Amino acid sequence: MQVLIADNVSRKCDAVLNAHGIQTVRAVGIPREELLEMLPNYEGMIVRSAVTVDRGMIEAMPRMLAIGRAGAGVDNIDVVAATERGIVVMNTPGGNTISAAEHTLAMLMSLLRKVPAANASLRRGEWDRKTFVGTELFGKRVGVLGLGRIGREVAARIASFQAHVVGYDPVLSPDAVRALGLEPTTFQEMVESCQIITIHIPLTASTRGLIGEAELARMPHGSFIINCARGGIVDEAALLGALNTGQIAGAALDVFSSEPVAFPSALIDHSNVVATPHVAASTHEAQERVAVDIAVQMAEFFEGRGARGVVNANGMEDSLMSAARPMMHAARLLGELLSQLGGPDSHTFNLTVHGTDATQIMQGLEAALLAGILRQRLSGVVNEINAARLAADAGITLQAVGEGEHPRYQMLISGTVEGLNGQPPHHAAVTLFGRNDVRLVMVDGLWLDIVPSGVMVMLRGADRPGVLAAIGGTFAERSINISDVSLGRRDGSDDALTVIRIDGDLPAETLAELSNIPMVQKVKVVRMP
Known part of the structure; x- marks a missing residue:
């Protein structure tokens, strides 16, 4: 990680960041044109009040993750533009x-x-x-x-x-x-x-x-x-x-x-x-304090240990900590799945979160779900910082609710995407096995267990003798390797969903062959990260 210090802050700022293995470069008082040329190389930037970080400057930051203001006010930073690009803006409100x-x-x-x-x-x-x-x-x-x-x-x-x-x-x-x-x-x-x-x-x-x-x-x-x-x-x-x-x-x-x-x-x-010339915060003590504070906050953020002082992700400080990241990742994958199940024109989603730990980071999970939905639809930068704004611009709505522990799982994140043109909604749920292992455990009311990654082929139909063999035979004839499979069946009936992960992609002709297998009613291919 590299941080550009573009304003005159205490050298203790550099010392703190360097101690965390973060490189710092100072560019104080240089012309704007030179600053714009430097910005593409940095993941972090620290300023006080002398530098105006406007939209034009933010658009020149392809790698930027965080902009830190060594002080309280952020009116010299275009927070809206930073949010649109998924850049965290943080300040040190207590230092001065x-x-x-x-x-x-x-x-x-x-x-x-x-x-x-x-x-x-x-x-x-x-x-x-x-x-x-x-x-x-x-x-x-x-x-x-x-x-x-x-x-x-x-x-x-x-x-x-x-x-x-x-x-x-x-x-x-x-x-x-x-x-x-x-x-x-x-x-x-x-x-x-x-x-x-x-x-x-x-x-x-x-x-x-x-x-x-x-x-x-x-x-x-x-x-x-x-x-x-x-x-x-x-x-x-x-x-x-x-x-x-x-x-x-x-x-x-x-x-x-x-x-x-x-x-x-x-x-x-x-x-x-x-x-006086804007010197209220100009004491030796305050300048040193805010420099150290912003360095510590930025180091914590880069290391996944917290997000203190973030001004454009209200309520998400806990969500951005390392302990919450597996749940955030699970919600993001759920969003990517729901977006594909509903199709590119689906705009109405619901989120239900079960479990004490998960419900404490509801805002973060909402943002992660939206980020997953949008990553299937947008080519630009999409993350938890700009997801809510981008979703609003796209007309996507999300209703979220937190519940107690689920009967099956200690933590469960489930979502729904409303159907279009009279089509029924789609449901899906994910959970964590251990600390970091995300599992897809439910699709459209059928319980299963599979890692949601890569190319996944979902086949809905009747669970009858020979159906699964016919599906496997089709893949074998096309030299397509099956890496994982899970079957969910509704109690008291033969209504079933088979989810198969494969190595590589699925050719269109193979998709057509699978659709023609007797007892297979519908085939859907989803592509996960």
Whole structure:
């Protein structure tokens, strides 16, 4: 494995990866054209915030398995494009938490107490104690917008100043906010009642411009805004206008809608703005921590020991661990089989999972089943990361349910593909023998036992004397070797399914001969990996 480090991260990142046998190459500050030429040679890439990994760059990564962001935000990575190509995107959300929280408090207090302006005045040789009258944090109503790791740390620190802290997070219920020791509020109530708002939410399509002209106008006159999260959440033109009228008394900004900022900047030059160049996470401790964290996470991922910090495979961290891989492989094979049984136009599938261990990784098994279905239909990269998106694009639907232990097997993964044009559905089930041995154990309600690999010939018909001999004789006449065979028969009848694995492929004329054997009603050939 080779990892390209394209941003200025601590050298400890290289040391950790190298210790795991992963080669690293640094390409920091090189032109985009040179970077594009290098990308085809690497399975991993690590960046901070200086490099934008856009769609064009991602399309130049044929071998890429994982992109790591040494830090929290991933808005400089086209996650959608990475997902489409089955590339894992991971970050280190906890590595810079303390540094970002401390910087937020430093910015807040510098703004309220006018520290930068007072310092600049003193350096000019002025002794002015009247101009720089500040504002206390004590007793103020402070709204913390976003209660992730950083927001929670900021809230705790502001509370120590005996301010009245309220919190809102779009993904947390009021009870969940109370459980954090904070008074819950709504976004609208926060805007209308808080004298200070500090922002700690990610930049998304729904949060871009979240605080605009209307929101700023509704805030109490003389309020303060702090944004050390992501540029673009606050409408900068609207903020400048509110600063000019005095509606907003001051703003502390570490992030901007476009970085680097184009100078001159009326917003940064405003006398009531404290600004820093996106350095909230820039401490020696944080930079070293995120570099080590992303290296460890990437090494674990490559070694199949976990997938921590993955942002485009929610709920699948456990599924990507080595212990889960045999079950994922079984589900993938089941998907390939069902896709062939149903035909290329089948679009409706069901998944039922039996067993405690398997039901704990339902999302992973769903993704693996979809990946198997799609691999029979698409020629591009298909894996568990992009399967759900590709399936949605193809109009494929999947209903999944987890059940207890199956009467026959401790773990059983079964699936159904709905028939087309009035045809009946097809059913199949797989299980594991031991830790890694995948077995096909049921097709259309008939129990059997065979390894689902290679070319498999499925013959449905009556189990009568001489039928199996006629089938075997047909293969022998064509010099086709049978590598495995299993027969399933319905209790109380001669309805049977014979599944035969052969070496090599099945010629069309042999398929026709098999179909003409008396008592053989239907022959289906499936090709498994």
